[in-house]
Amino acid sequence: MDERTVKEVLDLKLHRKYPEGLTSKERYVIKRRAETFRIKDGDLYYICRRKKNRSEHLSFTVATLVGTVVWKKPSAIIGRYYWPGMEEDIRKWVAQCPPCQTKRATLKEKTQYSPIEVMEPLELVGMDLVGKLTLTDGGNQYICVMVDYFTKWAEAYPLHSKTAVEVTNCILDFFYKFGAPKRLLTDQGSEFCNKVNSGLCERLGIERSLCSPYHPQTK
Known part of the structure; x- marks a missing residue:
């Protein structure tokens, strides 16, 4: 000391x-x-705490704290007890403690997402809805946004609701202005994945792509 x-x-x-x-x-x-x-x-x-008693004390303490993050924070024990070199003793004990090892958080590998590459306008158009928003004087509470991935040009359309028919009308309005894209990217919501939109894309020869659930960066 x-x-x-x-x-x-x-x-x-x-x-x-x-x-x-x-x-x-x-x-x-x-x-x-x-x-x-x-x-x-x-x-x-x-x-001095005898070595044997120290080991038994650690065993009891770690067992009672195993539901916490004791393997990350030995201070859970240090805050209650003290002996010289106790932090090193705690780390060694936790490394040999089966409950501590089985209950510790499992590190997950991050999923690798590849960037979307496009070479020309209308090769890929992304589509998404914003809302539910505050009701406007015109009775609208959603916004449908469509973006060309190559030019980054965006069009926004006010919607009363997010029914398949209203969303399809936005798609048609975009197509009338700029032409039909080769591929249309949306999430897996029912406003996009339905017979009306699927039938429209099929007639116009548009490939449908669905982004990963809970990964908005895809769009």
């Missing part, structure tokens, strides 16, 4: 004072550390 730690313990034991400028957490650590020492005849003694 270093000289500074000894002085902190002695000052607290003899004079009941802490070093200046400490946080409440730092004071708490010194207080808990000092509880494992005794002063007898002017000498400072450390009350």
